[in-house]
Amino acid sequence: MADEKMDRIERAALARYQKLQQDRKREAAAAAGPETMDVRRSVINPHDSLAAERIIHRSDLFPIAYLEAGLIAAKSVCRISLRNHQGQIKGYGTGFLISPSLILTNNHVVDSYDTALNAVAEFNYEDDVNFMPRTIVPFRLEPERLFITDEALDFSVIAVQEKGLSGARVSDFGYLPLLPMPGKILEGEYVSIIQHPKGGPKAVTVRENEVKFLSDHFVHYASDTEPGSSGSPVFNDQWIVSALHHAGVPDPADPTKWIANEGIRISSILHHLHGERGKLDAAGASLLDGVLPEAPIPDSPAAPIEVGELAADWYNDAGGYDPAFLGEGLNVPLPPVKDAADVAETLDGGKELDYTHFSIVMSRSRRLAYYSAVNIDGSQLVEVKRSNDKWYFDPRMAREFQSGxxxxxxxxxxxxxxxxxxxxxxxxxxxxxxxxxxxxxxSAPQHKGLNQKTWLSLEDYILENAGANGFKVNVFTGPVFRDDDVVYRGEFRIPAEFWKVAVMAKEGGALSATAYLLTQRDLIGDLEFAYGPFQTFQVPLALLDELAGIDWSALQPHDPLANVEGAGARLIAGRGDIRL
Structure with missing residues (x-):
């Protein structure tokens, strides 16, 4: 029965491969275009200066750390030992940790709850540099905690025992995070596969495995794999998992030979898992949240803050905010700060710090930004993974004006x-x-209770409209500095309110400038100092001019609330309340 299932999988893989082969012959421009390259670059470590050259086959050079990164990735790969109820071996596959508690493998390796219940994940089944076997560290699978499988995409996600009989913890073997965006690998690039061929010790095929075709859910690549390699991670050059290996593509002229291999795209697996989350109990959903990209990033306020330093040349090409970004005749300059003497200067005497696509004006007295200003191009948005929480001081401004x-x-x-x-x-x-x-x-200090859903929804609304409609938008964001802000640690005053201004061109070319305020104050009634839950209001720019100490007079004629008689603060409970 298992052989029949594998035959069906291989025949389907061959059919997909042949169709893609025919499609490519009809397409004169099969090579990746600039937009695809931009997405691919988004998952490259910016310090790997030769990565883009490798992608377009102009370099075979790697930093030596590439080998170390491969060894780290390999720790999370295990052999799946399949057994019957009596504990007798039935076969082997490969799997890998995708969180500290979950393993990913193929459906045709672990296709049912009962199969998972009798399976064992064996880590460290490999030889050392002297070709001596390392000590295998086994963990049982625990499908009663979580088991999700799909035959069409040929994957299974299964909870794994967190502490084995030996006392070892599965978390000691790390895990391979799954990134949601497509574009982690391109046609013509090369992949590496860490696997347990024929159930033997861990092995790797390194890079000389060309990606032939990409389709909506599958990747085809020329690679060396064996039975037992099913369930292996397929990596790009940055050791990011791009696919789940599941089948060979048989040669139609000789069924004993193979013309390629096929993997399932990680983006497709994550999309399916997202749809399954609502069917789980609270414990299962919590386990899956450690994998899904929508899960909040864990952040312990008590954890030490990792401070980094960027090389000076990182700022060379940072043009900053562009006042002419919205188009001809739609110039939107940085708004002046009313207390000009309080604007912190850069070391070379400038009034703002320019970054890539955004600029910041700093306050000397508060050691925080008066505001940031960013250009957003909705037609070119690229999803970039959040790899860490390292924060940086800016070497272009005296440290005394920055809060860390x-x-x-x-x-x-x-x-x-x-x-x-x-x-x-x-x-x-x-x-x-x-x-x-x-x-x-x-950065601005915000109490953990401040990031209310409506404020985040507002930010998403602005960004999603830019993305969906392909138009451009300028967004200004800053705190409200009040004399009665709470003093913290004897030197910092914590702003209790934040504002945002979005400027865009409407149909017909006219500007629209809308202002928003996140506050605990009651802006609708007369209870100016009655504090309650944080709420978001759309407010006239004239009010923000007064509160934030920023001169918005140039944009006030373009405020949709400016010419509305009696217009005041409008409570934003949902996107339908926003007036553009």
Missing amino acids: PELYARNDLDRGHLTRRQDPNWGRDAVQANAHTFHFTN
Whole structure:
């Protein structure tokens, strides 16, 4: 029965391969275009300067750390030992950890709850440098905690025992995170596969495995794999999992030979898992949240803040906010700060810090940004993974005007991005823009209860409209500095309110400038100092001019609330309340 199932899988793989082969013959431009390359670049470590050259076959050079990264990735790969109820071996496959508690393999390896119940994940089944076997570390699978499988995409996700009989913990073997965006691998690139061929010791095929075709759910590549390799991770050059290996493509002229291999795209698996989450109990959903990209990033306020330093040349091409970004005749300059003497200067005498696609104006007295200003190009947005939470001081401004770990460490204050991490991530510089958002200059202390759903929904609404309609938008964000802000640790005053202004061109070419305020104050009634839950209001720009100490007079004629008699604050309970 298992052989018949595998035959069906291989025949389907061959049919897909042949169809793609025919399609490519009809397509003159099969090579990846610039937009696809931008997405591919988004998952490249910016310090790997030769990565793009490898992608387009102009270089075979790797940093030596490539080998070390492969060894780290290999720790999470295990042999799946399949057994019957009596404990007798029935066969082998490969799997790998995708969270500290979950393993991913093929459906045709572990196709049912009962099969999973009798299976064992064996880590460390490999030889050392002297070709001596290492000690195998086994863990039982625990489908009663979580078991999700799909025959069409040929994958299974199964919970694994967290502590084995030997006392070892499965978390000691790390895990391979799954990234949701497509484009982690391109046709013509090369992949590596870590596997247990024929159930034997761990082995690897390194890079000389060309990707032939990509389709909606599958990847075809020329590679060396064996039975037992089913369920192996397929890596790109950055050791990011791009596919789940599941079948060979048989040669139609000689069924004993293979012309390629096929894997299932990770983006397709994640999409399916997202749809399954609602069917799980609370415990199962919690386990799956460790894999799904929509899961919140865990952040312990008590954890030490990792501070990094970017090389000076990272700023060379940072053009900053572009006032002419929206088009001819739609110039939107940076708004002046009313207290000009309080604007912190850069070391070379400038008034703003320019980053990739955004700029920041800093306050000397508050050691925080007066505001950030970002250009968003909805037609070129690139999804860039959040690889870590390392934050940076800006070497172009005196440290005395920047607030770092001395403000944010060991408390419940979030380091809230003013220019949101995703907003400047567009075009060829998306990766650099993402890194630039992690500057302390782009951060403001926000209590963990402040990031209310409506405020986040507002940010999403602005970004999604830019993406969906392919238009451009300028977004300004900053805190409200009040004299009665709470003093913290004897030197920092914590802003209790934040504002945002979105500027875009409407149909016909006229500007629209809308202002929003996140506050605990009751802006609709007369209870000016009656504090309650944080709420988001759309407010006239004239009010924001007064509250934020920023001169918005140039944009006030373009405010949809400006000419409405009696217009005041409008409570934003949902997207339908926003007036553009």
